[in-house]
Amino acid sequence: MSAPDRIVYLGATSGQRTDAFQAALKSLKLPEAHVISYYDFNQNPKVLEGLLTPKSWLKFDSPEGDKRALMTLACIGESYAEDNHYPVLSQEKLAYQLDHEGYLGNPAQFYFGLKSIWQDICQKASFAGTKLSANAEDMALAFDKSDCNHYLKKATLPVAARLNSDHISCFDDLISLLKSQKTYRVFIKMRYGSSAAGMIALALHSNGQMLAYTTALLDDKNDIRITLKIQKLKQLAKIKQLINKLIPYGLHIEKWLPKSTMHGHICDFRVITVNKEPTFQTMRMSKHTMTNLHLGGQRMQPDQFLPHIPEQLWADALETCRKVANLFPSSHILGIDLALLSHWRKHAIIEVNAFGDHIHDCTHQGYTPQQWQLLKWLEDQKA
């Protein structure tokens, strides 16, 4: 194996992801990664530039909760957000929100900031001939839920039907759209949101009743707050107020696909592809339709769930994941969220996560996703 001269890690200065990646390097006796945060890069791009060589490798990861980084991203993203007709949060307001737990912030601003930095770095890396964990185009595509849904659909892969929300400017528009499309159960997600922040499962009854399971709520100052305990809203006025507040930040709306159930829970799956190959699989289960682990979902290992899933269905689902991975050609890893539907007879892709490799207790041949991607990458170098 030929080890790299240097591994550069763009992510949070410290945190679980950074630690997990460093631990993987250490366990494989590889040199520690040179960690650069999004904030540091913006302050002094020369440091990163100096590290980019044909024999170095650059791994992109999430800024996680790094406040200075998020502030930086929001500042960079400001003009792009404006150009795309998204609201802009004042620096003062953002700073306050980042200093306090549980605010949504402005996903569009963060997204455009990330995209801009990725594009900048990828261009520099390309000049330097540095190998990347993914390029800006792939990462941006995965982060834009509407573009990603459209892209996969165009490639005839199974996804939830998206409702075009381009012309929705208020809650009443949304309801008219749902009624005109005869779609009474939808998932409303922040178009540029990460994980389940600001996600709503909305069910409509034609008698006017509504029900929303939400991870976003309005506080007494009418600011959007993210909750880890899924809330149920039944009052039309409250649902309306919340959705009206979310709409300007950009929504992705898709049909609510009824997930299959197992062991008394609603289930979905995270498949991690490494080098386009579906390698890691984990099942998430919850009493709620939002199975995300930080919302109280539980995780199951393949030996616990595979015996309950028809073999052909799982093989087909993994084949779809393989196709998804090949549609993101530059991405060394992807975390693909997958739903099995119609009483274990169909499958669909829920989301694609560019940084979807950070899953606890998930191993393949005894290796973590981080270790495995490094091993695969070393193999590539050798070849």
Next chain:
Amino acid sequence: MAHFEHYENLVKYDGKDVKHYAKTGDVKDFAKYAVRIACDYEETQTLEDYLALLAKEPGVEQITTLIFGVWMEDGEANEVTPQKAIDFLVAHKDTFSGIEVLYIGDITSEENEMSWIAQGDMSAIWAAFPKLRTFTARGSDSLRLGKVKHDRLKKLVIQTGGMPTALAHEALAVNAPLEHLELWLGIDDYGADTSVSDFSDLLNGTLFPDLKYLGLRNSDKVDELAEALASSKIIDRIKTLDLSMGILKDKGAIALRDSGKLEKLEKVDFSHHYMSDKVMKSMPKNVIVDDQEEADEYDGEFYYNVVVGE
């Protein structure tokens, strides 16, 4: 954690593995499986379309257990009823002559909210299927049992997020040798307007002489029911009392405990309750007290939630 069946599509029912039927050949041994038909979110077939297909299968008369999963039109369940499928079943009673177990509404919250499930009129079922021994319906909207007179029906389960009085009365008026009566009563918001007095005939023991299991589940009035049960006659002749999924608090639990009747039952289920630690620990050994809940406090008010309020 207690396991409540509405969270999951049926895997096994009445001792048989559930097999999903969507196209010819999906099920080969009709005697062996509980057969489920259900609509699909991206297909146009209705439940009666699937039934019509099923009716043509050789050996279909061997089906003993038939399950209706979610019913839809063009992939949406909103306000769609299973009435045509029920009518089809009744019209083809000779084809489906083996039916002993019917489950109308194997529908999870992923597919439709329980209180929004539009049900149908079951009046014609009873005469059409004389071998019927178990009947379950989920969802109370438009659900009608009609006048039930049946020689073999032993188990009746009605699962709702809010049971209207008229439906409760129909269930209590069932003329059949019931051994298992299970009513999910639900909450006011979704039309649960029964009061304890509606159950007085049941409680004073004049109904269902063969009753072994009584379930008054998922109820926001479970404390009042528990107090009435403590001094009832029915509690002396059943084997299982199930008050799970509701908001049982100390008041109701103490009344039952102090009646001295609980110990005489084979099984008592209070799962999903709001008892205090002290009272919970004072329950006799045969009482299941899983899923102790804590009230949500909001603006100085306490809120107690049943398991299925939708």
